[in-house]
Amino acid sequence: MDFSVVNKMLFEGSIGQEGGFLHNIELFAVTLLAALPLGLIIAFGSMSKFKPLKLFTKSIVWIIRGTPLMLQLFIVFYGPGLVFGTPLFVGAEGRMKAAAVAFIINYACYFSEIYRGGIESIPKGQYEAGQVLGMTKAQTFFRVVLLQVIKNIVAPMSNEFMTLIKDTSLARVIAVVDIIMVAESFSAKGIIWPLFYTGLYFLIFCGALTIIFNKIEKKLSYFKS
Amino acid sequence: MKKLLAVLLAALMLFSFAACGGKTNTDANTNTDAPAASDLADIKAKGKLVIGYTEFAPMNYYDADGNFIGFETDFAKAVCAELGVEAEFQLIKWSTKETELNSKAIDCIWNGMTIDNDRFEAFSISTPYMANKQVLVVRAEDADKYTTAEAMKGVAVVAEQESAGETVITKDAFFAEASYTGVVDMATALKEVKAKTAEACVVDYVTSIGMLGEGTDYADLVVVDSLSFADEQYGIAFRKGSDITAEVNAAITTLVNNGKLAEIAADYKLTEQIIAK
Numbered sequence: 022m023d024f025s026v027v028n029k030m031l032f033e034g035s036i037g038q039e040g041g042f043l044h045n046i047e048l049f050a051v052t053l054l055a056a057l058p059l060g061l062i063i064a065f066g067s068m069s070k071f072k073p074l075k076l077f078t079k080s081i082v083w084i085i086r087g088t089p090l091m092l093q094l095f096i097v098f099y100g101p102g103l104v105f106g107t108p109l110f111v112g113a114e115g116r117m118k119a120a121a122v123a124f125i126i127n128y129a130c131y132f133s134e135i136y137r138g139g140i141e142s143i144p145k146g147q148y149e150a151g152q153v154l155g156m157t158k159a160q161t162f163f164r165v166v167l168l169q170v171i172k173n174i175v176a177p178m179s180n181e182f183m184t185l186i187k188d189t190s191l192a193r194v195i196a197v198v199d200i201i202m203v204a205e206s207f208s209a210k211g212i213i214w215p216l217f218y219t220g221l222y223f224l225i226f227c228g229a230l231t232i233i234f235n236k237i238e239k240k241l242s243y244f245k246s
Numbered sequence: 247m248k249k250l251l252a253v254l255l256a257a258l259m260l261f262s263f264a265a266c267g268g269k270t271n272t273d274a275n276t277n278t279d280a281p282a283a284s285d286l287a288d289i290k291a292k293g294k295l296v297i298g299y300t301e302f303a304p305m306n307y308y309d310a311d312g313n314f315i316g317f318e319t320d321f322a323k324a325v326c327a328e329l330g331v332e333a334e335f336q337l338i339k340w341s342t343k344e345t346e347l348n349s350k351a352i353d354c355i356w357n358g359m360t361i362d363n364d365r366f367e368a369f370s371i372s373t374p375y376m377a378n379k380q381v382l383v384v385r386a387e388d389a390d391k392y393t394t395a396e397a398m399k400g401v402a403v404v405a406e407q408e409s410a411g412e413t414v415i416t417k418d419a420f421f422a423e424a425s426y427t428g429v430v431d432m433a434t435a436l437k438e439v440k441a442k443t444a445e446a447c448v449v450d451y452v453t454s455i456g457m458l459g460e461g462t463d464y465a466d467l468v469v470v471d472s473l474s475f476a477d478e479q480y481g482i483a484f485r486k487g488s489d490i491t492a493e494v495n496a497a498i499t500t501l502v503n504n505g506k507l508a509e510i511a512a513d514y515k516l517t518e519q520i521i522a523k
Contacts, residue, residue, distance in 0.1 A: 036312040038301070038337065095345070102349030111351075113336065196338050196346075208433035209302050211462025213440070 027207070027215050031200050031222065038206065040198030042222050044117065045189040048197070052124040052185060059125065060132025068137055078133075085130040090123065091194055097123040098195040120192040128185060135177045139170040172241040179234040183227050285488040289353055294332040295490075297322050298352035300340045303456025304514045305358045317514040321375075322356050324506055328497035340431060341408075344368065347485055354490075355483040358452055360410040365483060370491040373498055374479035375507070375522035376452070380414045382470040383454060384446045385439060389468050392446055399423040404435045404444040411435075411448035414475040421448075433457065436464050448475070452519065479521065498522055 034041040066078030085093070098119035102108035110119040143166050151161030193202040204216040289295050299306040305318040314335065326333035338346050343359075346352045347369070360378065361371055384392055392398060398421060405411035407428030415421045427444065429435050432453055438444035440463065449457075451474070458464045484491050501507040502522050511520045 036308060036314070095342075099342075099345045099349040099351065102351060103345070106350065108350050115351075194339060194342065196336075196342075198337065205431075205433065206301050208437065209300070209431075209457065210307075211433075211436070211457045211459075211464045213437060213463045 027212075027218075031203055031215060031219060034198055034203055038198050038203060039113075041203050042200040042219075044192070044197060044199045045186065045222075046226075048117070048120060048124060048189040048192060048199075049186050051121045052128050052189075053182070055121075055125045056128040056132055059129035061136050063129055063133035064136035064140065067133060068140065082130045082133060085127055086134075090127050090188060091191055093123045093127055094120060094192065094195050116192075116195050116197045119195060120197045124185075124189070124192075128181065131181055132178075135174050135181065136170070138177075139174040140166065142173055143169055175234065175238050175241065179230065182230055182234075186226050186230070187223055285353070285485060286490045286493060289329075289331060289490060294334045295322075295326050295329070296334045296336050296351075296353045297356045298336055298338040298343055298346050298354065299357040300338060302358075302453055304516065305452070305456075306335070307456065317510060317516055318356055318358060320510045320513065321501075321507065324501055324510065325494055325497045328500055329493060343483075347483065350485075353484070358450070358480050359483055360450070360478045361481040362410060362413065362478075368486065369483035370486055370488045372482040372484070372491055373495045373522055374481050375498060376480040376516070376519045377477060377521045378480055378519065379451045379477050380411050380448050380475040381451045381454065382446055382473050382475075383436065383439060383449055383458070383467050384470060385442075386466050386468045388445065389470060392470065393472055395420045395422060398446075400425055401446060402427065402444040403446050403448065404429050404438045405448045406430070406432045406435055409450070410476060410478055411450065414448050418475055420473070420475070436467060439467060440464060452480075452516070 030038075030041060032042045033039070034043070063078055063082065066074055067082060069075045069078070098110055098116065101110075108115070110116065147165055148158070148161055151158075151165055156164065190199050190201040193199050193205075196202070200219045200222055201216070204219045207213075207215040299318065301307055304316055306314070306316040307319075309315050319335070322335075323333045336352050338352060338355075340357075343355045347355055355369075358376075358378070359365070361374055365371065382392065392401065401424050403415055403421060403424045404427050405415055407430065409432070411432075412426075412428055415424065415426050427438075429438060432449050435444075435447035435449060436454075436457060439447050451469075454469065458467055458469070482494060484494070498507070499522075507520065507522060508517065511517045
């Protein structure tokens with residue numbers, strides 16, 4: 022099979038198998054867009070002084086982090102149809118939506134713990150200083166604390182970003198046509214090499230991420246503590 | 247301020263959960279209004295039959311021009327035409343086909359599925375329409391080596407887990423002394439033999455037609471001609487107790503009588519395998 026044809030199919034899929042690496046990128050982007058803010062909300066929940074809320078949020082984080090993402094994909098996509106008899110996600114686009122929901126919830130929980138670690142690493146003295154200067158708690162958080170938090174969490178976040186792009190290929194368990202699934206369809210036709218070749222796509226993507234994160238770290242380096 | 251934020255967040259979370267709950271509840275309600283008992287009515291109402299398939303030649307595959315063809319593709323379209331509904335093909339993972347069917351993500355599994363006792367219990371299965379067998383595939387240089395049960399002693403054999411091939415290996419005396427490992431799919435089973443991580447694999451005859459031979463990476467693998475195991479039959483799986491099975495069976499009979507099924511089989515050189523009467 023022609024190399025450029027295989028490349029094209031791996032990247033954007035083919036008729037009846039739309040997707041390929043574009044689906045990995047789409048799932049990556051959608052997950053980040055929603056899970057980054059949602060993670061912050063969950064982080065506030067698990068740091069709350071309001072006990073029931075704290076307990077509730079922590080239980081959710083425990084359940085999501087404590088079960089395999091693959092299982093969560095099955096539950097989100099097949100659960101409604103199996104339990105209520107009516108599927109919630111219908112058709113080929115439904116699969117992508119179900120995958121996005123599962124990924125967003127899963128990654129938001131991981132992000133929330135990173136945020137929590139970052140926020141709790143800021144010494145109490147800074148809040149007190151803010152108070153002395155007449156700032157409200159919200160003002161102190163957004164004007165003083167947040168930027169330092171961002172700086173502190175850049176390294177663990179870069180880890181999560183890289184894990185995420187590789188995890189997106191897990192969506193194929195609910196038949197979201199990703200690059201690995203396209204490659205597997207080549208295997209089914211008796212052509213093996215595309216499967217191993219997909220690694221290069223992930224390598225290049227992660228290489229780009231590494232460069233971007235290095236730049237971000239440099240930009241934030243004026244905060245030497 | 248912080249308390250206010252906490253309350254706000256709690257409300258937000260409750261709301262989002264309520265939103266999810268609300269949706270599923272209404273879905274459940276509509277479901278009880280129209281009993282799931284009549285699959286046929288459901289399918290006729292939406293005007294299409296969602297067919298779960300995996301891509302492989304000669305059953306469901308794309309030709310060089312990107313047309314979706316194959317024996318099962320043409321057969322399913324012909325049956326759907328008889329039923330007066332549209333055939334919608336949905337790519338699935340073979341390993342989750344039961345869940346796909348029971349969660350109503352698809353309406354049937356129509357992809358060269360071997361009828362066995364477990365499946366017969368779990369699904370409503372159509373008239374068997376095609377015969378198939380399991381064959382032993384080895385590297386060409388080993389073709390004469392693995393022909394007796396003694397020769398198989400301690401030999402690494404693979405097959406797709408939960409497949410008819412696996413049943414053959416675990417039950418047939420020929421493989422009594424062989425060392426068996428189940429792998430995720432048939433393509434992986436062939437890959438194992440090619441990569442020499444296994445010596446032989448048991449695959450489905452019809453399936454292997456499209457995977458072996460000229461132009462594939464498995465050109466150096468051969469089917470051991472002198473052996474064949476477990477003659478078996480293909481059927482279409484519908485949800486247990488579904489009322490569409492009878493309709494499909496009637497449509498198959500029509501296609502047999504008007505010679506349409508024979509024509510489709512001839513297109514894919516599967517004439518000898520057809521058993522539907």
